[in-house]
Amino acid sequence: MIKALNLTKKYGKLTAVDKISFEVKKSEIFSFLGPNGAGKTTTIRMLATLIGPSSGKILIEGKSPIKNSDYIRSIIGILTETPGMYEKLSAYGNLKYFAGFYNLKQDRIKKNIEKFLKMFDLWDRRDELVATFSKGMKQKLALARALIHEPKILFLDEPTSGLDPESAHMVREFILSLKKEDTTVFLCTHNLSEASSLSDRVCIINKEIIRLASLKELQNYKKTRNVEIVLKGNSNKYIGDLKEIDNIFDISAKGNKISLSLSDPKNTNPKIIRKLVNNGAEIIYFNEIKESLEDIYLELIKSEKSDEKRA
Amino acid sequence: MKNALKIFKKEIKEVIRNKSIWAPILIISVMFSIFLPLALMFAGDISEDVEAMEFISKMFGSSVDAQEAMINFMVKQFIIFLLLIPAMIPSLIAPASIILEKESKTLEPLLATPIKTKELMLGKTMTSIIPAFLISILNFIILTINIDIISYLKFGILPLPNLEWVISAFILSPVISFIITTISLVFSSKTTDIRSAQGIGSAIIIPIYAVIGLQIAGFFLLNIYYLLLGCAILIAICPLLLKLTIKTFDRENILTKWKMK
Ligand SMILES: Nc1ncnc2c1ncn2[C@@H]1O[C@H](COP(=O)(O)OP(=O)(O)OP(=O)(O)O)[C@@H](O)[C@H]1O
Ligand SMILES: [Mg+2]
Numbered sequence: 001m002i003k004a005l006n007l008t009k010k011y012g013k014l015t016a017v018d019k020i021s022f023e024v025k026k027s028e029i030f031s032f033l034g035p036n037g038a039g040k041t042t043t044i045r046m047l048a049t050l051i052g053p054s055s056g057k058i059l060i061e062g063k064s065p066i067k068n069s070d071y072i073r074s075i076i077g078i079l080t081e082t083p084g085m086y087e088k089l090s091a092y093g094n095l096k097y098f099a100g101f102y103n104l105k106q107d108r109i110k111k112n113i114e115k116f117l118k119m120f121d122l123w124d125r126r127d128e129l130v131a132t133f134s135k136g137m138k139q140k141l142a143l144a145r146a147l148i149h150e151p152k153i154l155f156l157d158e159p160t161s162g163l164d165p166e167s168a169h170m171v172r173e174f175i176l177s178l179k180k181e182d183t184t185v186f187l188c189t190h191n192l193s194e195a196s197s198l199s200d201r202v203c204i205i206n207k208e209i210i211r212l213a214s215l216k217e218l219q220n221y222k223k224t225r226n227v228e229i230v231l232k233g234n235s236n237k238y239i240g241d242l243k244e245i246d247n248i249f250d251i252s253a254k255g256n257k258i259s260l261s262l263s264d265p266k267n268t269n270p271k272i273i274r275k276l277v278n279n280g281a282e283i284i285y286f287n288e289i290k291e292s293l294e295d296i297y298l299e300l301i302k303s304e305k306s307d308e309k310r311a
Numbered sequence: 312m313k314n315a316l317k318i319f320k321k322e323i324k325e326v327i328r329n330k331s332i333w334a335p336i337l338i339i340s341v342m343f344s345i346f347l348p349l350a351l352m353f354a355g356d357i358s359e360d361v362e363a364m365e366f367i368s369k370m371f372g373s374s375v376d377a378q379e380a381m382i383n384f385m386v387k388q389f390i391i392f393l394l395l396i397p398a399m400i401p402s403l404i405a406p407a408s409i410i411l412e413k414e415s416k417t418l419e420p421l422l423a424t425p426i427k428t429k430e431l432m433l434g435k436t437m438t439s440i441i442p443a444f445l446i447s448i449l450n451f452i453i454l455t456i457n458i459d460i461i462s463y464l465k466f467g468i469l470p471l472p473n474l475e476w477v478i479s480a481f482i483l484s485p486v487i488s489f490i491i492t493t494i495s496l497v498f499s500s501k502t503t504d505i506r507s508a509q510g511i512g513s514a515i516i517i518p519i520y521a522v523i524g525l526q527i528a529g530f531f532l533l534n535i536y537y538l539l540l541g542c543a544i545l546i547a548i549c550p551l552l553l554k555l556t557i558k559t560f561d562r563e564n565i566l567t568k569w570k571m572k
Pocket of ligand 1: 035041567568
């Protein structure tokens with residue numbers, strides 16, 4: 001659906017996006033993560049045909065934006081980073097104005113305005129001026145605007161920023177529901193738990209791609225696993241025994257809990273359990289702690305920074 | 312071009328609601344097309360005024376009817392004054408249209424729709440030029456009626472409309488509106504301050520005052536040839552300004568080069 005090949009954007013001497021290549025499949029939810037200034041918004045703007053790349057290639061539905069920009073703009077919706085509305089128009093008036101620039105029938109415009117205003121809980125206030133709206137209401141209205149022509153591809157630049165937990169939850173549920181309608185979603189976010197709960201794949205970038213993978217692949221990329229074992233009674237006395245096993249490091253005990261890191265879990269895990277049981281320990285549970293996207297993200301960004309320093 | 316019309320329709324409503332735009336227009340209109348011609352009422356018989364007679368014969372030669380020449384001279388003055396209106400209206404509207412759009416942060420969502428940047432530019436240009444043209448013509452007509460009534464009652468002549476009037480109202484005035492509109496649009500892209508953007512328009516109006524000043528001082532007299540020459544020069548720079556405006560309204564240019572904060 002979206003294809004980027006060696007996409008590069010330079011602003012004068014500054015390289016904002018450096019030779020990134022990726023592909024987003026139809027009805028996939030694809031997330032862009034990266035620190036401030038990583039080039040996320042710049043990439044969205046290039047993909048949404050708002051700015052041209054300095055070099056590299058983009059294909060949307062197999063079409064090049066150079067020749068088909070009108071068509072591409074008609075099938076994409078974008079929630080921009082700082083979405084604005086005409087403050088002196090009503091919510092309804094704003095949506096009607098923007099919808100007017102798409103080639104839509106009047107009754108479809110009407111139907112969609114009603115559908116999305118109702119969905120985002122703004123229908124009762126449709127005739128009020130946007131100037132009287134709260135930040136979150138404006139954000140929801142902007143989301144409705146991005147959806148008004150039922151785009152095949154939706155670009156969302158930090159869609160839940162400024163929303164209260166309930167609205168944010170509603171927006172996330174909505175993003176997930178778009179999948180059923182075959183909408184492709186390209187998401188930029190700083191909310192890592194949001195990215196991990198929504199995305200099929202995440203792409204961590206900092207000018208260039210640092211890693212592109214599914215959440216599962218990211219969690220498995222490291223060779224070591226963190227394990228937590230809870231025993232009945234004090235756990236301290238088993239530490240010495242466990243240290244004898246190969247492939248175990250960073251072992252510590254606190255109360256009835258043992259924490260350790262290990263590699264080669266297929267062989268190491270059974271050894272640990274056998275040893276503990278043989279030595280009389282009663283195991284309440286044995287748990288592999290999955291790293292959160294946040295941990296992985298922070299680690300990747302940190303190692304990227306130290307690479308940069310070395311270079 | 313349907314989209315340009317949509318923009319025009321929305322923005323013209325905003326102009327009508329914006330008192331800080333139409334109030335100055337109303338004041339200037341009343342001043343120039345109603346109060347100014349009243350001055351004719353007080354133009355007395357000049358045949359005994361030696362100084363005035365000298366001035367007239369210097370400017371028009373001694374063979375003409377001095378009284379009629381004097382009236383015609385004043386009318387020329389009024390026409391030039393009136394040219395301030397097609398200049399002033401775009402200098403108020405065009406910057407407001409751009410800078411309010413910047414303040415509401417609606418440019419990016421707008422440019423994400425299939426709208427063409429030329430349609431956006433045309434929409435904004437129409438919002439500025441159409442009211443400028445209509446209000447200017449209205450003022451030219453009111454001025455004409457006033458002058459003709461007063462002159463006819465006092466001196467038995469109908470000085471307007473004349474050829475200079477036609478050229479001023481239908482050629483010079485829209486050309487001036489277009490020039491001020493484009494310059495204001497381009498300048499507004501580079502500033503976030505509505506007053507300074509509106510100021511650029513007033514800066515361009517200064518040459519018009521210069522013409523009035525020179526004429527009153529007797530350096531030259533507006534005639535059809537000067538008028539046509541002026542039109543020709545102004546029309547010649549229009550394509551250049553149009554090109555500059557189109558360049559300013561490039562999508563990427565708007566999003567990355569316009570001053571937003
Ligand atoms: N119009 C512009 N002119 C010059 N440099 C720009 C422009 N827009 C963005 N940049 C630069 O490009 C880089 C990437 O910016 P971008 O907005 O894409 O980052 P981002 O990943 O969206 O950051 P954030 O998380 O803060 O939104 C930054 O260094 C920024 O300063
Ligand atoms: Mg950004």
